[in-house]
Amino acid sequence: MFEGFDSSPTIGDLKKQITADPTNIDLRLLLASIYRGEEMHNEAVKEYKEILKLDNQNYDAWYNLGMEYFALKKDDKAVDALKKAAESSPDRQEPWFLIGMVSYKKKRIKEAIDAFKNTIERAPDNAFAHYGLGSAYVETGKYAEANEEFKRNLHFVPHDKGSLFRLKYVPKLSLLPEQEIRAARAAAAKDPDNPVVHHWLAVVLILMNVTEGVVDELRKAIKLDPKNAEYHYDLAYILDLNDDPDTIEELREALRIRPKYLDAMFLLGEHYGNHGMIDDAVRMFKKAMKTYPDNALPHYYIGATYADEGMFKEARKELKRALKLDPGNFEARRRLAQLYAEDELYDEAIEEYEKLIATEPGIKAARDSLEKLREMKRQSCER
Template identity: 25%
Template sequence: MMKGKPLAKVALLAILVLLLGLKTEPQPVVDLVRQGDVYQSRKEYSAAIEAYRQAVALKPRSAVPFLRIGQVYLTQRRYESAGEAFGQAYELGAKEEALAGLGLVYAGLGDEERAINCWRQALSLDPGEAAVRYRLGRIYLEQGDFQAAQQEFEALIVQDEHNPAAHYQMGLLLAGHDPQQATVHLTKAAGDSQEYDCPVCSGWICNPAAGPPDLQCGGSKSYSFTDAEEMLAALEEVEREENQARAVALLGVAYLERGELSLAKRQLERAIQLNSDYAEAYAYLGHVQGQLGQYEAGWDNLVKAVTLEPDSVLAHYFLGVTYRSLGMWKEARMRFWRAVNLDPNNAALCVDLAQAYLEEPDYVAAEGWFRAAVQREPEDARFQVILAQFYVDRVYKVEEEGVPAALRAVELDAESAMAHDVLGWAYHLTGRWREARTHLQRALALDPDLARAHYHLGALYAARGDGEAARREYQRAIDLDSEGFYRRRAEKALEERY
């Protein structure tokens, strides 16, 4: 693959890749799959599934529609359904593509070893498949198997010396022990990423009609030009730090900020080896271990941080986060309370404390701390939206407090889709349907993919007796909600009403 390949040519090649599996299919099947691809590109996933299933009905022995169905379900994080579709595609002969998809399914379900096994099998069928090799390298890195990860990314660079994603990953891997070489890789990543449509597959694999880039080529854990630039800046900051332990810890925090937990853990452990009384490093390490599911070790390190520095806001906060992740809300609340007392002007800590009270549930205390967050940051729309959501989503004091809070949120940020959605829903709950419709439609104009706004608008239309419009909005909520909360509510509404 040559650097600087014209983007128009790359796009054409991507389309050819998309259509390759269709060249031997009957024209009606081709038409249905293409129709499904169009729906998928518009995130109309239910319609896409229906088109692909019609293609299956016309030619049950074709693997192509099953591969597309698997892609759609992956987009929605419906992993079991995706696995069934890819399994059928595998049985019908699309082994390489199905194995790549099954690897994504297992990775999504947290079964890393089975994901690795699928991707290794896929690479045995086609060693040049860059997307699969990239995914394999990423999962090794996340597991902390840095040598195996480096081998995969080096192989990608051998295939294409200008692969920016591979250079970025190499930069991450080398930053802790060979910053000079890391800088070389990150500089190449920053420069080369501007030459390509997609930093992983360079536009050869992913394209809008083929589904989201992260499902096509592994781009979900890729990077942007800005990421490479920011990592270079982090390395410069580390280089300027004279205290060796602090320099090592700074890089660990930079990894943590980018979600690179295994790399952060390694770096923070090194910082503690250099300074066994480094309370901040213990706090960060304990938090990282908690994020990795290593709760006992993480708890020990957080307690060590508090022992070394009893007034560490960071340590108390991270202990609260650990307790919260374990569902120990009383203990979490106590730690957040301590953190707020140590840092009384921190609005974000007030929100964490309020949310802990919500779990008891103690709405009075929660309300007080949500309001405290707004008082500390009165011009920050984010905290105003959170306050309004508390009233509206809990259907608590909606008329007297929820509507004014949502109005203030929109006043602070008129371009916030969430603010308009919350205000629209508050108006709906208080019987002001015209104002509700106006703000819900405005929310969707600002963010057409906001599933909760589609659900709320569907509920409004249903209440007004407009069944067709309600079904349309509920269906969009079902298509777009990858977390499942509004999807389930919309599905229930459709079952009960229509």
């Protein structure tokens, strides 16, 4: 966008250039982006407003203005700006997704549902939008619809721990959300020595996006029934979301109780990987592979870990194994296609993208990638 400008201009340099050329939108966008990078949010807001005086339909200005308001915790203004961004570029999904996230955070559930639907309409593979929509449906008591969205999330993000947790427990809900919470609290108060009711209260609070009391209720359940692997796993799931170091011990305890607990193996391996403990992560995924040789997910996890570490040849090998066991693993195929493209193996990359599009024809990003690869292959043949 800023071709021809100094590659590293200072704020002072840009201000001088803007004084000389005040209607130059590219200069102003560059200055605003530097403000953003320096976390000078109020200055960035002022600059984006100046840009919008010059071009009221500038998508970048509206979108980034929304992001800046979000950083300043001015959520209502953020949503207004993001709606303007969506109006100025109707095909873009990013503004709608952020509107959904902000609305969900503010408990404006109907607005969140509408925004997530708009996101998915434009980007069917936005797994986070499916997850957000499912979570919003839970809070309105639309449990069947929620389950469908969590399943869609899992289609794009294999073994997503949040969706797995919800698919395990949402089908057990039968009352409206507030009634579920009241009933669970009443049961825990009535039978305080019963670990089941404390565990269920924690589960209901998690599903209804209530954080207070969750860890306490899970610890009560574990104290009353310390050999219940599921209780340890559910506590680890919550601790992991908060980056709590006790996550590892809870998962290890779950595996001591139930050595073949696959979900615990995956979550522990993922936790290791997210904290840079790559050897431990691979070791855990290999343990899962040995325990469940016909399961594609250990190969996917190892392949994804290798890819993140730049070990592309090893990553391709594991992702191909995952796809041999589960041809429908969307994310494994997408990552394999990207790795082929990185190594300029155009025929292989094109083949994988064609398979992706055959199963999910509505995904524009995959279609765009396929067209780019075909053009790159054509250019390479002409050299």
